[in-house]
Structures are given as structure tokens and as C-alpha cells.
Amino acid sequence: MNVLYAGTPTNSADILKFLALSKKINIKGVITQNNKIGKRGNKLIESPVAIEAKKHKIPVFMPTDLNENEFKKALNDLDIDILLVVAYGRIIPEWLLKLPKLFPINIHFSLLPKYRGASPIQSSLLMGDKVTGVTYIKMNKLLDSGKIIKQFTCDINPSDNKNTLEKKLTELSINKLIEVLDYINQDELSFVDQDETKKTYCNKINKEDGLIDFREDSSSIHNKFRAYYGWPGTSFVHKDTTIKIHNLKLTNDLSSGKPGSFHKFDASGIYINTGDKVIVITDLQFPNKNIISSKDAFNSYKNFFV
Structure with a gap:
């Protein structure tokens, strides 16, 4: 043929x-x-x-x-x-x-x-x-x-x-x-x-589609992370800095504050309040930097996330 x-x-x-x-x-x-x-x-x-x-x-x-x-x-x-x-x-x-x-x-x-x-x-x-x-x-x-x-x-x-x-x-x-x-x-x-x-x-996907809106429910945010894995990737903005997410997980913890605020931050992850439950970021990347674990972020950027 x-x-x-x-x-x-x-x-x-x-x-x-x-x-x-x-x-x-x-x-x-x-x-x-x-x-x-x-x-x-x-x-x-x-x-x-x-x-x-x-x-x-x-x-x-x-x-x-x-x-x-x-x-x-x-x-x-x-x-x-x-x-x-x-x-x-x-x-x-x-x-x-x-x-x-x-x-x-x-x-x-x-x-x-x-x-x-x-x-x-x-x-x-x-x-x-x-x-x-x-x-x-x-x-x-x-x-x-x-x-x-x-x-x-x-x-x-x-x-x-x-x-x-x-x-x-x-x-x-x-x-x-x-x-x-x-x-x-x-x-x-x-x-x-x-x-x-x-x-x-x-539709065709654009780079800005990967920006996370923490007012959404946790499942929708997790699905966006899965869908845009690789390119364009997912990211969030904190203190005018765009931070790329390289690993994100769901939890069963109910959100305790305003969507986008930090529920908890320690070596195990950055825990963020969403529209319903808390999600945890365990690997991340600052602009023009290498990917780091939440443990490294806790040691090096603790004050940034306060």
C-alpha cells in the first residue's frame, strides 16, 4: 500500500x-x-x-x-x-x-x-x-x-x-x-x-493557560496540572514572581483560608488553600533557576513564602 x-x-x-x-x-x-x-x-x-x-x-x-x-x-x-x-x-x-x-x-x-x-x-x-x-x-x-x-x-x-x-x-x-x-x-x-x-x-493551548487560579476547586487545579504537564506547564504568582509547578498533589484537608493563601509550609511541601481543599506542591522552579524540592525551598526561600 x-x-x-x-x-x-x-x-x-x-x-x-x-x-x-x-x-x-x-x-x-x-x-x-x-x-x-x-x-x-x-x-x-x-x-x-x-x-x-x-x-x-x-x-x-x-x-x-x-x-x-x-x-x-x-x-x-x-x-x-x-x-x-x-x-x-x-x-x-x-x-x-x-x-x-x-x-x-x-x-x-x-x-x-x-x-x-x-x-x-x-x-x-x-x-x-x-x-x-x-x-x-x-x-x-x-x-x-x-x-x-x-x-x-x-x-x-x-x-x-x-x-x-x-x-x-x-x-x-x-x-x-x-x-x-x-x-x-x-x-x-x-x-x-x-x-x-x-x-x-x-482549542489550541497558549502559554498563559497554565496559570493557576486557586479559587477553582482542587480537582480542577490538579487536572490542569496533569493536562499541561510539560508544555505549557502550570504556574502561580506570588510576590510578583511566577513560580512553575513541577509536582502537585491532592489532599483531603479542607481549605482553612482565602484561596491562594498558604495553609502550611514545611519541608514536605507548600500547602495552598483552594476553592475547596488544600493542594500541596512538592517540586517547583523559580524563574531562571533549577527545579528544587519543597525541602530545598523550605531551607532557601522560607521567608519568601511567609
């Missing part, structure tokens, strides 16, 4: 690696986002998908304009059976959706029609869901609204965060991928329309 692949981040690169090593699949080309300028501004950084594709000598396309004539001609010459899209990060134009002999497929990390959009993993954690999954859809020109080819569920553990859940969903996608590709090769296919009455949407 000849496949044109479109994707950008690390989890998409993991799926590409699996396909590239499969004897059933021939990756004819990869579409990914343009190189980004590094933090210091003096180096271009390739996407994880571009890096993985080059390891397997797969042609890489990084078009600025997806409707560019030269780009169209190059893809028309590839003779592809399916277009497989996994977290590409750009809207696929209609001409490209019509290019494969069979059809375009998107792997979406939610149980569609729930959480259409850019942040389904984070949204499932923010909402405190116990179950999520992976949906393979036949793409159309609307956002994440195509017919469902196959759908697979995945439990969310209380300890899961964005990184661990993304890894689980990526592994689930890989484990089911050949099954799905074999299925679409059959003569008779049965797809399922998404229930439009149950659709929800999720």
Missing part, C-alpha cells in the same frame, strides 16, 4: 517510524511543517517527523503554501493509495483530500465527536475523564468530522498526565494501525457517521 504521510510532532514521528519499518507499507512521501527557528534565533530546527523521515530516506515536503503548483505536481506524481494524517497542525486543502486512490485518513486522539480540534489529550485530562481513545476517520473538508472507520478506547489513570496519556494513545494507534489498513482494503466497508448532537471542540 502506497502511503503519503502528514504529521509534525514526536508522537506522529513514532507512528511514522512504525509504518516505515512495516513490510506492508510503502511511504511515498512525508508532509510536515516548516523548520522552526530555535530559541536563540540562530538555528533552524526540523520537526520530529522530518527527522524520522530522513532516517528512512523518505522524501520530505515542507510547503509554505499547500496550494502551490510545484507542490501539487510533486504529489500527483507519487501515485498514493491513502493519505494518513497524524497531528500535522494545518488544514488539509480539498484537492489533497481527493488525491489518494482510496481516501484520506486521520488518526485523532479522542473518542470523536468529543474534542474535535487541536488539544484532545489535554481536554480529556482537564475534564477529568476516565476514558478516552483513538479514532480513525475518513477525512472530509470539515474539522475532525469525517465518518468513523474504527474507534478504540483507552483508560485514563488518576496518575496520567499529558505525556503519559499521549504515549499510551500513540502506542494504541500503532497497535491498531495495520488492522485498520487491512480493513480499508476490503471490498465492503462500513463506516459510522459522527453524532453531531454530541460534538465538542477544543
Whole structure:
């Protein structure tokens, strides 16, 4: 089966690696986002998908304009059976959706029609869901609204965060991928329309989304920490200083003061009152400093938190 692949981040690169090593699949080309300028501004950084594709000598396309004539001609010459899209990060134009002999497929990390959009993993954690999954859809020109080819569920553990859940969903996608590709090769296919009455949407995440509002209940704050683990991370402001949270736990203690005030501070943690119960921060980071434990914070910054 000849496949044109479109994707950008690390989890998409993991799926590409699996396909590239499969004897059933021939990756004819990869579409990914343009190189980004590094933090210091003096180096271009390739996407994880571009890096993985080059390891397997797969042609890489990084078009600025997806409707560019030269780009169209190059893809028309590839003779592809399916277009497989996994977290590409750009809207696929209609001409490209019509290019494969069979059809375009998107792997979406939610149980569609729930959480259409850019942040389904984070949204499932923010909402405190116990179950999520992976949906393979036949793409159309609307956002994440195509017919469902196959759908697979995945439990969310209380300890899961964005990184661990993304890894689980990526592994689930890989484990089911050949099954799905074999299925679409059959003569008779049965797809399922998404229930439009149950659709929800999720937006692209911004850096400021990780700022904690201690007026919220403790579970919501904990879910935000889980959802934004890694990037953008979660933080709070104290004495005009933004402090990043690297570990946060729930307690059963009822809040004893104004949300955001300190319930207790000792070597075991920074205990903060919220809208209902106390949460405890055990690892944190001051601006331009290394991550420290609450024990180190107690020894070095005790007066700061008084």
C-alpha cells in the first residue's frame, strides 16, 4: 500500500517510524511543517517527523503554501493509495483530500465527536475523564468530522498526565494501525457517521493557560496540572514572581483560608488553600533557576513564602 504521510510532532514521528519499518507499507512521501527557528534565533530546527523521515530516506515536503503548483505536481506524481494524517497542525486543502486512490485518513486522539480540534489529550485530562481513545476517520473538508472507520478506547489513570496519556494513545494507534489498513482494503466497508448532537471542540493551548487560579476547586487545579504537564506547564504568582509547578498533589484537608493563601509550609511541601481543599506542591522552579524540592525551598526561600 502506497502511503503519503502528514504529521509534525514526536508522537506522529513514532507512528511514522512504525509504518516505515512495516513490510506492508510503502511511504511515498512525508508532509510536515516548516523548520522552526530555535530559541536563540540562530538555528533552524526540523520537526520530529522530518527527522524520522530522513532516517528512512523518505522524501520530505515542507510547503509554505499547500496550494502551490510545484507542490501539487510533486504529489500527483507519487501515485498514493491513502493519505494518513497524524497531528500535522494545518488544514488539509480539498484537492489533497481527493488525491489518494482510496481516501484520506486521520488518526485523532479522542473518542470523536468529543474534542474535535487541536488539544484532545489535554481536554480529556482537564475534564477529568476516565476514558478516552483513538479514532480513525475518513477525512472530509470539515474539522475532525469525517465518518468513523474504527474507534478504540483507552483508560485514563488518576496518575496520567499529558505525556503519559499521549504515549499510551500513540502506542494504541500503532497497535491498531495495520488492522485498520487491512480493513480499508476490503471490498465492503462500513463506516459510522459522527453524532453531531454530541460534538465538542477544543482549542489550541497558549502559554498563559497554565496559570493557576486557586479559587477553582482542587480537582480542577490538579487536572490542569496533569493536562499541561510539560508544555505549557502550570504556574502561580506570588510576590510578583511566577513560580512553575513541577509536582502537585491532592489532599483531603479542607481549605482553612482565602484561596491562594498558604495553609502550611514545611519541608514536605507548600500547602495552598483552594476553592475547596488544600493542594500541596512538592517540586517547583523559580524563574531562571533549577527545579528544587519543597525541602530545598523550605531551607532557601522560607521567608519568601511567609
